[in-house]
Amino acid sequence: MTTLNLAVARVLKRVHYPLDVMLTCVRWYVAYPLSLRHPEEMLAERGISVDHSTVHRWGIKLLPVLEKAFRRRKRPVGKSWRMDETYVKVRGQWKYLYR
Template identity: 35%
Template sequence: MSIPPVSYKRHRFPRELIAHAVWLYFRFPLSFRLIEEMLLERGMMVSYETIRRWSLKFGVTYARRLKRKAAKPGDVWHLDEVRIVIGGQVHWLWRAVDQDGYILDEILQTRRNTKAAQRLLTRLLRKQGVRPRRIITDKLKSYGAAKRKLRLSVRHLSHKGLNNRAENSHLPLRKRERVMQKFRSPSGCQRFLTVFSAVRNLFVPPTTNTNALTRHNHLIQAFAQWNVVTSLAA
């Protein structure tokens, strides 16, 4: 079953410009005002508020279509959580990545306990449809307790040094957080993460790709898929 094309009706700017602005925002640590300046240098006068509205309207649509075409993830899951302050309240971003750095899922929660870890694992099992060969976490005991509650019979390695894959996956978000001067609301943060991670999964090559030619081929394929997802190839 084919996916219906994205509708750009009632937008006076061409679809190529809209998709490009949204790509710039979610792919690089750029503010709306910087993107406005970059487009103006190319002779395209678009306000930063218009770019913000495009990101809100089309970002989630693009992410949803990207996930339908997502590559098959690996069978080793790295789980980790990172502290995020939103409106003065502490939240915890729980994230799972595979051995290639592909983001499997992430969820913002107010707790850092067994219930929160169990919720992440439950979502992962439901979305992936298969159990992993191995789970790697830091020394937070909530992961082991959640695993026992779910009766998961998979190998679980708990060691600070083994979980660098998940810990490093937080760095791009930290850069964006600084550019955005922190997130305004939990729902806005979760919405941004949905698009940000989907775009990152598409364009960032697997960590095993160390050859320049392989990375270039990956990007060429990623741009081709992006054009299909944004209906630019139609």
């Protein structure tokens, strides 16, 4: 088994909620500016009773594992690149834009 699979297996040991519920809740918390109580209320509206401290523990357990998995699949960026200058089409004409 790879180290990622071992880490996921360790995280999933003794869980009481389905993995899709856990991942959805952690995704809401990370992707949007929410407090820990907001995902708790959102799950309660869907009939799932969970405490905000449980959501926090899910984040502590799942986020490092997900971060490792995403970093492995992340495409490398070139050595150097700039975003402060570009050409933009304005009313059909190309204009030089410098920030």
